[in-house]
Structure formats: structure tokens, C-alpha cells
Amino acid sequence: MNPARYLDYNGEFYRSTDAIFQTTNRSFRYGDGIFETMRCENGKIHLLNYHVQRLKEGVSLLQFDRLNMFDESFILSRVEALLKKNDLLESECRIRLAVFRDGEGLYTPTTNMPAYLLEASRLDKKINIHNQAGLIIDIFPDHRKSVNTLSGLKSSNALLYVLAANYRKKHGLDDVVILNQEGFICESSSSNIFVIYQNNIYTPALTEGCVDGVMRRSIIDFAGETGIEIIEAQINPHILNEAEEIFLTNAVHGMQCVLGYKKKRYFNRLSKEFWSQYECWLDTRDTE
Incomplete structure (x- = not known):
């Protein structure tokens, strides 16, 4: 697995070496989130409808707000932009979308709004x-x-x-x-x-x-x-x-x-x- 140079954190691009989280991040502190790992080939995400369905069910079960934020259109647009930023549009990649509760708090969160982190890494060989x-x-x-x-x-x-x-x-x-x-x-x-x-x-x-x-x-x-x-x-x-x-x-x-x-x-x-x-x-x- 070859991590890309850039990642997408809440709609902004950062270098993969940048420090983008604080210690109050709820995913780090409590595992307060879920993730999807998707296979993408030449810009096409395999089984995207199934990923979206499971993601919506997950954010609902975890009582996040904005349940319809992560629809097919949103994921496709953000993945395409990230692949383009990393010059990976014609590659076979692993895409990881982490969705976690934003804000701070102890076990009781200060907000139920979701945040996300989108990453791409090139797969070394054709999976078959x-x-x-x-x-x-x-x-x-x-x-x-x-x-x-x-x-x-x-x-x-x-x-x-x-x-x-x-x-x-x-x-x-x-x-x-x-x-x-x-x-x-x-x-x-x-x-x-x-x-x-x-x-x-x-x-x-x-x-x-x-x-x-x-x-x-x-x-x-x-x-x-x-x-x-x-x-x-x-x-x-x-x-x-x-x-x-x-x-x-x-x-x-x-x-x-x-x-x-x-x-x-x-x-x-x-x-x-x-x-x-x-x-x-x-x-x-x-x-x-």
C-alpha cells in the first residue's frame, strides 16, 4: 500500500504528513466513529451504493446529525477531487473514508455533527x-x-x-x-x-x-x-x-x-x- 501525498479533511486538502488533529479528537479518544474502505479503479468506486447504504445506517445508529450528507454524489465528487490532487485518477486505489463525531466533550459529546477524513493509497497490483x-x-x-x-x-x-x-x-x-x-x-x-x-x-x-x-x-x-x-x-x-x-x-x-x-x-x-x-x-x- 502506497499512501498518497494529500488527504481530504472536511473538504480541505492537507499533506499526509500534516498534523491535523488535536488530542480532543473524539475518534482518537473514544473510537467515536465509523469508516468505509472502498476499492476504486480508474476513478470508479466499486459497490458504491452498498457503501453509501451501510454508511447511512451507521451514522443513524451512532445518532449523528446530517444523516444524508454522505450520499453517492458527495463521495464521488470528493474522491475524484482527491485522486486528481494526487494524480491517481488512472490508478487502482484503496479509498478510506472515516466519519466521526466532531467537537469535544468527555463521553457526552458537545455536538453530534459529523466530520470526515478521506484518504487514498495506490494498490500495488491488480487484485484478482x-x-x-x-x-x-x-x-x-x-x-x-x-x-x-x-x-x-x-x-x-x-x-x-x-x-x-x-x-x-x-x-x-x-x-x-x-x-x-x-x-x-x-x-x-x-x-x-x-x-x-x-x-x-x-x-x-x-x-x-x-x-x-x-x-x-x-x-x-x-x-x-x-x-x-x-x-x-x-x-x-x-x-x-x-x-x-x-x-x-x-x-x-x-x-x-x-x-x-x-x-x-x-x-x-x-x-x-x-x-x-x-x-x-x-x-x-x-x-x-
């Missing part, structure tokens, strides 16, 4: 399932994720994911599976998880505490429109030893196939066929 070797994963044993109405948010409070990623790195893994408070599969450290078992596709239900991923939403919409059944369920981690295939999804990497879990190995034939059908469906929607 066909040039991925497959991931080696294991279960993250140290902490579990609580299940509540905030579980689906992409929250600025990401301690669980930081610790999971640190465990992944320490043990030489590509990713780890996070379990919820009841010991059932929730998600991975950076993605939603799908399991193919006895030719059925399963994914943890939102009631299991997983992040409400935009790629997850898009895939479930695709399946619903094309007659493919995806079962949202409570999933016991023992299924990882019995499953035929496993794949992970997020907005930046699309689909990533899992090659191995402990001594178990997967071959991902159905996963790749499924992804090819999804890409064709997505291309059709983009041209409508």
Missing part, C-alpha cells in the same frame, strides 16, 4: 482471485466478539481486529477466524467468511455478530437474483474440518479462497465458478 495462491488460516483463540446492535459496524474501535491481526502475523498465517461470544464462527480479521459444505453455501448470520460487509451484501443479492441459495446461519467452527471449500470476502480484495485450515486442505473449484458468475452478474448491473 486467479492470481491468489490461497490463504492459510486458523482460529483466533485469545478473544471473542460480543454480539449486539453495534457488532455490524465498521467501527473506529478496532482493538479486536488489531489483536487478531497481530496473532496472525506472529503465527505466520494469512488470516484468522474470529469466534463470537458463544463460540460460533463470526468472521475473519478483515473479511466475511463463506463455507461450502455438502454443496450448500453458508455464511454467519448478522445475528452472529459479523460486520455487515458490502461484498457480503452484494454476493447475497446476486445469489437471491440468480436462484443460488446462501444460508445465513449459526456455524460451529468444527465445520472447518468438514467443509469442501471456504472463501473470504471484502470490498477491496473481492474473494479470497482459503487453501488450508490446520491439516485440512481445500480445492476451491466451486468457489471460483461462483465468483465468475458473480462477476458476470455485476458487469450486467454496471451496464444497465
Whole structure:
């Protein structure tokens, strides 16, 4: 990941090395905010409608004012301006939009107005399932994720994911599976998880505490429109030893196939066929 020279803070451009926050910033102090990570290619933001929908739901849940501020028009215009400022209009980039409560205060905020920070970074290579070797994963044993109405948010409070990623790195893994408070599969450290078992596709239900991923939403919409059944369920981690295939999804990497879990190995034939059908469906929607 190559950070760009400039970022957009509340409509003004700053150099990425500038000090733009004070210690009273609520995102820094309390994790009082949410964020969207988007993939942008040649100025086009993939799955933008899903990102906007989730963002509006998030700012509403966090009781921010100006719920309709971050619509498609606003995000497109600000992203285009930032890419142009950084000479990235023809590049493939990761876009990060952080939205947090402005103002000061202790736990009780002085205002519910939102502020935002928009960043862009160039992706090093074309992301494609066909040039991925497959991931080696294991279960993250140290902490579990609580299940509540905030579980689906992409929250600025990401301690669980930081610790999971640190465990992944320490043990030489590509990713780890996070379990919820009841010991059932929730998600991975950076993605939603799908399991193919006895030719059925399963994914943890939102009631299991997983992040409400935009790629997850898009895939479930695709399946619903094309007659493919995806079962949202409570999933016991023992299924990882019995499953035929496993794949992970997020907005930046699309689909990533899992090659191995402990001594178990997967071959991902159905996963790749499924992804090819999804890409064709997505291309059709983009041209409508």
C-alpha cells in the first residue's frame, strides 16, 4: 500500500504528513466513529451504493446529525477531487473514508455533527482471485466478539481486529477466524467468511455478530437474483474440518479462497465458478 501525498479533511486538502488533529479528537479518544474502505479503479468506486447504504445506517445508529450528507454524489465528487490532487485518477486505489463525531466533550459529546477524513493509497497490483495462491488460516483463540446492535459496524474501535491481526502475523498465517461470544464462527480479521459444505453455501448470520460487509451484501443479492441459495446461519467452527471449500470476502480484495485450515486442505473449484458468475452478474448491473 502506497499512501498518497494529500488527504481530504472536511473538504480541505492537507499533506499526509500534516498534523491535523488535536488530542480532543473524539475518534482518537473514544473510537467515536465509523469508516468505509472502498476499492476504486480508474476513478470508479466499486459497490458504491452498498457503501453509501451501510454508511447511512451507521451514522443513524451512532445518532449523528446530517444523516444524508454522505450520499453517492458527495463521495464521488470528493474522491475524484482527491485522486486528481494526487494524480491517481488512472490508478487502482484503496479509498478510506472515516466519519466521526466532531467537537469535544468527555463521553457526552458537545455536538453530534459529523466530520470526515478521506484518504487514498495506490494498490500495488491488480487484485484478482486467479492470481491468489490461497490463504492459510486458523482460529483466533485469545478473544471473542460480543454480539449486539453495534457488532455490524465498521467501527473506529478496532482493538479486536488489531489483536487478531497481530496473532496472525506472529503465527505466520494469512488470516484468522474470529469466534463470537458463544463460540460460533463470526468472521475473519478483515473479511466475511463463506463455507461450502455438502454443496450448500453458508455464511454467519448478522445475528452472529459479523460486520455487515458490502461484498457480503452484494454476493447475497446476486445469489437471491440468480436462484443460488446462501444460508445465513449459526456455524460451529468444527465445520472447518468438514467443509469442501471456504472463501473470504471484502470490498477491496473481492474473494479470497482459503487453501488450508490446520491439516485440512481445500480445492476451491466451486468457489471460483461462483465468483465468475458473480462477476458476470455485476458487469450486467454496471451496464444497465
